[in-house]
Amino acid sequence: MKLTFIGRKVNLKDNFKELAAKKLSRFDRLFGDDAEAKVVVTVEKNHQTVEITIFSRGMIYRAEARANEMNVALDEVIASLGSQIRRNKKRLNKKFSSAELLIPESDSSEEDYEENSFQIVRRKRFAVKPMSVDEAILQMELLDHQFFMFRNEETGDISVVYRRRGGGYGLLEPEPA
Known part of the structure; x- marks a missing residue:
């Protein structure tokens, strides 16, 4: 996975970049070498925001977390990405239709999503001017x-x-x- 780091109002240290790369490496087997990940860290008054966007096979995975410390926000955003992938693993397996793509089961008591869990409750049509x-x-x-x-x-x-x-x-x- 190719990594790009962007620091907004902060200079990112090498140890943070190494930690982020290590934590993102757990997704390497899911996305492969052609995937690109962009890590954006923003420092604001009372908190720090870490946003990770992964581009792979025409799909975009994005998560963001805020915390008082950069490393805590990084942990939260990695966990959020993992949850996102686990929640949608049936759809992802179907989309990629490859037997090698095995997304690990969640250890937590996360709600299991059915194949048709996205339910459209309202459809609206209008003229687009x-x-x-x-x-x-x-x-x-x-x-x-x-x-x-x-x-x-x-x-x-x-x-x-x-x-x-x-x-x-x-x-x-x-x-x-």
Whole structure:
């Protein structure tokens, strides 16, 4: 697995990078050498945030944890990634359809998820109008939603604006094929 470390408002020390690499190595047998992991550490006033995003075989796995200490946040985010993978192991095995992909069973008393556990409880259709990103954010705010889907008038693609937890807005755009 290829690792990339990013420190925001902090210079990451080599021992933290080594610890993170060691902890992420437990996922090596699941993802293989072509996987890429990005570890982002952000230091804020009273806490530190560790975010890990793993890109593998067209899938994205992401977890984030906050704690007073960087190493505690790292432990929490690794545990969260492991839980995410265990919860979805049937779907992942089906997607990759390889007999070698064996995701370990959880030792904890985690709830088992069924094959069809994602249940759509509401389906909504609406016209997607061309608009600018600023117009989409304004529309989202007027509706008091957390996200808003629209057709970007600059690119012609379907995009999504969303409100970020830490403040500000995000924009999701399709990657060119």
